[in-house]
Amino acid sequence: MTELLAVATITILAVISPGGDFAMTTRNSYLYGKRAGILTAVGIAAAVWVHVGYTLLGVSALLSQSPVLFNLVKTFGAMYLIYIGIATFRHRPVAFELNGESAVLSDNQAFKNGFVTNALNPKTTLFVLSTFTQIVNPDTPILIQIGYGAFMSLAHLLWFAAVAIMLSTPQIRQRLLQQQRIVNRIIGLILCGLGLMLLISSVSS
Numbered sequence: 001m002t003e004l005l006a007v008a009t010i011t012i013l014a015v016i017s018p019g020g021d022f023a024m025t026t027r028n029s030y031l032y033g034k035r036a037g038i039l040t041a042v043g044i045a046a047a048v049w050v051h052v053g054y055t056l057l058g059v060s061a062l063l064s065q066s067p068v069l070f071n072l073v074k075t076f077g078a079m080y081l082i083y084i085g086i087a088t089f090r091h092r093p094v095a096f097e098l099n100g101e102s103a104v105l106s107d108n109q110a111f112k113n114g115f116v117t118n119a120l121n122p123k124t125t126l127f128v129l130s131t132f133t134q135i136v137n138p139d140t141p142i143l144i145q146i147g148y149g150a151f152m153s154l155a156h157l158l159w160f161a162a163v164a165i166m167l168s169t170p171q172i173r174q175r176l177l178q179q180q181r182i183v184n185r186i187i188g189l190i191l192c193g194l195g196l197m198l199l200i201s202s203v204s205s
Contacts, residue, residue: 006135007148014127015159020081021124023191024117025160027088029167030176030183032105037164039107043114045157050119051128052149056142074122074201081117081195089188091180118156128152 021044029037118124131152136145167173176183 034168039110040114041160043111047118078199085191
């Protein structure tokens, strides 16, 4: 029970802390609507299984013992965040009507945005890695460990879906879109800033 509470507490704190996942969900939700935001959240939740999978398979030991490999993952993640940040900063204003949306993001692209952002997110790598190596007992049955992974994925889905629903409500979304040049630049700078921080840390470590 103590182990379960520890995993649950750390998961919730990790999920709600700001980062690339939050910025990506915010971007897609207000620019393209609730469906795009929720599918971004689904992509994020699906990518959590990537981290859980390689951790349970033992690949996490290789990541933790190979700074070069881990820095490579961080570099790819940083470059992706910078790329999306620049694209968001330069994003052309989109038209918005409460009864219809002219701005469209394909379901596949929305899912991909969330999946890639989380899969290459060192924050999630460290969170899952540290949870399973420092908190979860090695003797814990594998089915229970998979259950912990399912909880982590579900927590990401529920939180970011809630963020998507909130930011895509007509009132909030309309206000954001009315100031979308400023909002796009703020989100773009945040994404680029997160990417640059990761890039610097991977080079300096």
